[in-house]
Amino acid sequence: MGCEEYFKETSSVDSTKENTFGKSSTGGVEGNISDYFYNFDNEIYAHFLYYSEFESPPNPQTNTINTPTNLDVNQDTLSLFTFPEYLIDLTPANIALNAKLYRLNETNSNDNEWCSNLIVNGSCPEKLDFNSDSTFSDGKHEKFVKKDTTFSISWVDLDFMQWDSADGRYKVGLSEPNTLDSTDAYLFSGDTTDTYDSLIYIGVLDTVYNLPYTPVENLQYIDRAEWEQYDTTFLSNTVFHTLQKTFRFNISVLGPDSVMFRKNGDCDRDGEWDAAEIYSDYGSDWCPDSLETGAGSCSAASINEPCNCGSSINADWLSGANIDPNDDNWRDCGWDGICSDDPNYEGADFNGTEGNGVWDTNEGLEQNGKYDLGEYFVDRTNGVVDPAELFYDRVVDGEYGFGDSFEDRNCNDDWDIAETVDAGNGVWDDDEEYIDTNGNGSWDSGEPLYTMSEKPVNFLANYTTVFADSCHQEVYGKCVKGIDKLLASQESVTLFSHYDASGNAQFVTYDSLIITMPDSTTRSAIFADVDSIVTVFSNVKIESLPGTAADYHVTKTKWFEPYGITANPESGAIDTLRNYNYDYHIFKVAEDGKISKMIHPEYFNHYGYYDNFLELKKGLWEEAIAREEQYIYSFGGKIRSNEYFYKDTTIVTSVAEYRVEEKYEVQFCDGDGQKDGDCSVDNNGNPIEGNGDDESIAIPMRKILFTQNTNGTFNCLADQSVVSDYTDCSMDSALTDVYKVIRTKTITMVGNGVEFGTRNTVYLAKGLGIAIDKLEMRWTEPFWESHGNGWKEFSRLELKTLKSGSAGRVKSVFDPVHKISLDQFKDEEALEFDPYRYAPTYGIHRLRLPNEK
Numbered sequence: 134m135g136c137e138e139y140f141k142e143t144s145s146v147d148s149t150k151e152n153t154f155g156k157s158s159t160g161g162v163e164g165n166i167s168d169y170f171y172n173f174d175n176e177i178y179a180h181f182l183y184y185s186e187f188e189s190p191p192n193p194q195t196n197t198i199n200t201p202t203n204l205d206v207n208q209d210t211l212s213l214f215t216f217p218e219y220l221i222d223l224t225p226a227n228i229a230l231n232a233k234l235y236r237l238n239e240t241n242s243n244d245n246e247w248c249s250n251l252i253v254n255g256s257c258p259e260k261l262d263f264n265s266d267s268t269f270s271d272g273k274h275e276k277f278v279k280k281d282t283t284f285s286i287s288w289v290d291l292d293f294m295q296w297d298s299a300d301g302r303y304k305v306g307l308s309e310p311n312t313l314d315s316t317d318a319y320l321f322s323g324d325t326t327d328t329y330d331s332l333i334y335i336g337v338l339d340t341v342y343n344l345p346y347t348p349v350e351n352l353q354y355i356d357r358a359e360w361e362q363y364d365t366t367f368l369s370n371t372v373f374h375t376l377q378k379t380f381r382f383n384i385s386v387l388g389p390d391s392v393m394f395r396k397n398g399d400c401d402r403d404g405e406w407d408a409a410e411i412y413s414d415y416g417s418d419w420c421p422d423s424l425e426t427g428a429g430s431c432s433a434a435s436i437n438e439p440c441n442c443g444s445s446i447n448a449d450w451l452s453g454a455n456i457d458p459n460d461d462n463w464r465d466c467g468w469d470g471i472c473s474d475d476p477n478y479e480g481a482d483f484n485g486t487e488g489n490g491v492w493d494t495n496e497g498l499e500q501n502g503k504y505d506l507g508e509y510f511v512d513r514t515n516g517v518v519d520p521a522e523l524f525y526d527r528v529v530d531g532e533y534g535f536g537d538s539f540e541d542r543n544c545n546d547d548w549d550i551a552e553t554v555d556a557g558n559g560v561w562d563d564d565e566e567y568i569d570t571n572g573n574g575s576w577d578s579g580e581p582l583y584t585m586s587e588k589p590v591n592f593l594a595n596y597t598t599v600f601a602d603s604c605h606q607e608v609y610g611k612c613v614k615g616i617d618k619l620l621a622s623q624e625s626v627t628l629f630s631h632y633d634a635s636g637n638a639q640f641v642t643y644d645s646l647i648i649t650m651p652d653s654t655t656r657s658a659i660f661a662d663v664d665s666i667v668t669v670f671s672n673v674k675i676e677s678l679p680g681t682a683a684d685y686h687v688t689k690t691k692w693f694e695p696y697g698i699t700a701n702p703e704s705g706a707i708d709t710l711r712n713y714n715y716d717y718h719i720f721k722v723a724e725d726g727k728i729s730k731m732i733h734p735e736y737f738n739h740y741g742y743y744d745n746f747l748e749l750k751k752g753l754w755e756e757a758i759a760r761e762e763q764y765i766y767s768f769g770g771k772i773r774s775n776e777y778f779y780k781d782t783t784i785v786t787s788v789a790e791y792r793v794e795e796k797y798e799v800q801f802c803d804g805d806g807q808k809d810g811d812c813s814v815d816n817n818g819n820p821i822e823g824n825g826d827d828e829s830i831a832i833p834m835r836k837i838l839f840t841q842n843t844n845g846t847f848n849c850l851a852d853q854s855v856v857s858d859y860t861d862c863s864m865d866s867a868l869t870d871v872y873k874v875i876r877t878k879t880i881t882m883v884g885n886g887v888e889f890g891t892r893n894t895v896y897l898a899k900g901l902g903i904a905i906d907k908l909e910m911r912w913t914e915p916f917w918e919s920h921g922n923g924w925k926e927f928s929r930l931e932l933k934t935l936k937s938g939s940a941g942r943v944k945s946v947f948d949p950v951h952k953i954s955l956d957q958f959k960d961e962e963a964l965e966f967d968p969y970r971y972a973p974t975y976g977i978h979r980l981r982l983p984n985e986k
Contacts, residue, residue: 150777412510470497803827
């Protein structure tokens with residue numbers, strides 16, 4: 134997985150609703166979006182009551198979500214400002230100047246006027262130590278390379294072998310890793326001298342050396358006071374330097390001829406190589422064609438004598454004739470068993486088995502030139518009455534049981550009891566296998582009668598001294614150690630090998646199953662000669678957004694923080710110079726009225742479930758480049774009830790793969806008291822879909838609160854109560870022309886399945902803009918709760934006052950009032966000298982959690 138993100142949008146998977154974008158009508162109420170949202174060309178000041186669930190040190194606030202009566206109407210507020218006199222800059226039009234690179238001549242700041250063109254808020258003396266390295270460089274040096282390379286190797290020794298009865302094989306026991314390392318270097322040593330030119334440049338944007346470079350086509354936001362250094366190395370195609378180190382060491386391993394890897398070839402244990410056992414190539418009926426009766430194919434194994442076979446030659450059979458009475462002869466006809474001269478032949482077999490010169494499944498057996506299971510053979514004996522084969526008694530009951538490993542001396546893959554008479558092994562044996570040490574193609578006396586397996590599968594039993602009363606078991610007149618004792622023993626290992634010509638058992642002794650042998654490894658590294666290294670100092674690029682400067686509008690939210698704000702979430706440092714916190718929000722309004730917001734998409738690290746703000750800041754990571762997120766959708770400048778949109782996007786990043794689901798819904802709240810599908814609530818006041826009671830939309834602002842009676846009392850218009858003090862009248866205003874916009878985003882980390890959901894519900898009132906705005910969050914619910922049941926409201930805004938008016942001047946796209954880049958926010962008095970910064974937001978809400986510090 135690379136570092137680049139990969140976006141894969143898929144269509145809606147919501148089977149209950151259909152996307153309405155692009156449809157001329159949704160069947161609902163329509164209104165002009167400009168009547169329900171802000172005109173960013175006007176100066177807007179919206180003041181909201183701010184209900185929240187977080188706490189601020191040192192004296193925690195009351196949770197005003199759960200206990201709204203504890204809200205301080207003078208302190209627990211949030212304000213939204215617009216700044217129509219500002220446009221955001223830098224634009225592509227002036228990129229040519231900013232992409233120019235100057236040689237960084239610190240000895241002469243007037244060289245090409247690099248200092249006056251690039252240094253912001255600083256002076257340009259004749260000499261300028263720009264990078265504060267206590268030297269004055271003219272931008273070009275001759276340097277050399279000292280290349281250090283550390284080579285290392287690591288290996289483990291084999292400590293022991295242990296029998297695993299479950300797998301029926303030996304398992305290895307390994308030592309702790311052993312490591313050797315060595316550092317080699319080249320520096321002015323004969324032909325390994327590497328000298329090169331060092332060139333240093335400075336510029337606003339590095340569009341030449343900092344590759345890969347994307348052409349500047351969008352708005353570029355650059356911090357002119359911050360500098361980054363990039364080094365680009367150019368290497369030679371012809372001159373190379375080689376460093377090399379050979380490590381020599383000893384390693385403990387199983388020997389290349391270890392008995393554990395041996396696959397027995399001397400299946401009769403006579404110490405001599407034997408050719409394959411004699412067999413009759415007559416097929417499973419054990420009968421040659423000349424004696425077959427023609428009664429059909431059969432198996433002779435069940436009666437241990439030929440079947441469908443006469444005692445005299447068939448009178449109809451002619452020597453050399455292609456006559457097969459029992460129909461079991463091998464014909465190279467392939468899988469379908471039909472040859473080209475058969476009457477029902479349709480064509481050659483699809484898999485090329487027809488006429489391939491070898492026997493294939495479904496072809497006859499007789500005369501196929503190979504032994505086939507069931508054919509008659511002469512089972513060779515070894516001239517010795519063999520004892521029972523040794524086995525590993527797993528359950529220690531003295532009986533061989535299924536799964537017990539055993540010493541398969543006769544190569545028949547079965548455990549054999551002691552013989553009473555000299556007998557064969559019950560299976561046909563091919564040519565015995567051996568190792569042809571001299572490569573002459575035939576077995577010579579003394580050549581090993583075994584082959585080597587790829588894994589330690591040979592069962593070992595240690596035959597040691599002549600039989601004595603203290604023996605664990607007596608075999609071949611020798612004392613046999615138990616397998617557990619053998620593996621734990623560091624003694625020599627004596628193993629049964631073969632019978633001699635007189636039928637006497639022979640043994641071979643090994644000093645150790647594990648040997649120490651020398652080994653070596655060579656490590657090398659090749660480095661291309663450095664031709665030059667170019668260093669470029671350039672400004673930090675903050676943002677890159679589509680569009681032009683006139684498309685984007687600066688807004689700011691600000692709320693009271695009596696004890697200062699967290700300046701560094703990781704250290705918890707508090708900035709006490711400000712008694713407020715703030716966020717900047719950059720909106721874009723399209724020609725069709727659609728409103729988008731610039732965000733830095735955020736994703737969570739494994740495994741989620743952050744329950745305080747510090748963990749949230751550490752657990753969420755943001756993209757460096759901003760993207761547009763749709764805030765309010767419109768169709769032809771209209772906001773429409775019943776609008777519905779859903780999409781899911783698969784995002785692959787270097788951290789994880791995420792599935793991002795976004796859902797957008799619009800309802801119209803008419804406040805007519807009649808049950809309908811929009812703005813419906815149940816008996817508990819919780820939003821529901823379908824017919825339900827009208828949701829009451831009220832905000833704490835009212836233009837006229839009361840009327841005065843002639844007796845000095847007051848009629849409160851909110852609830853028709855009569856009071857003696859008009860300040861007792863409620864400020865709540867009931868709204869009846871409101872669009873309810875519900876934006877839901879669910880991010881699922883693919884793999885662990887953890888979900889992080891944010892839901893923003895915005896009530897847009899005619900002539901007021903945002904009337905109510907609330908934010909909810911959820912993590913994946915525990916298994917005993919219903920999916921999607923974990924939503925919890927933790928911040929809410931309710932409009933208290935609104936001021937809106939013309940900016941008092943005309944803003945021209947071609948001659949904007951005031952162009953500003955994001956890094957200049959901190960220099961503007963109108964913005965209270967608050968610098969632009971990233972912050973986790975959804976809508977205009979800061980993502981804050983309980984116990985935020």
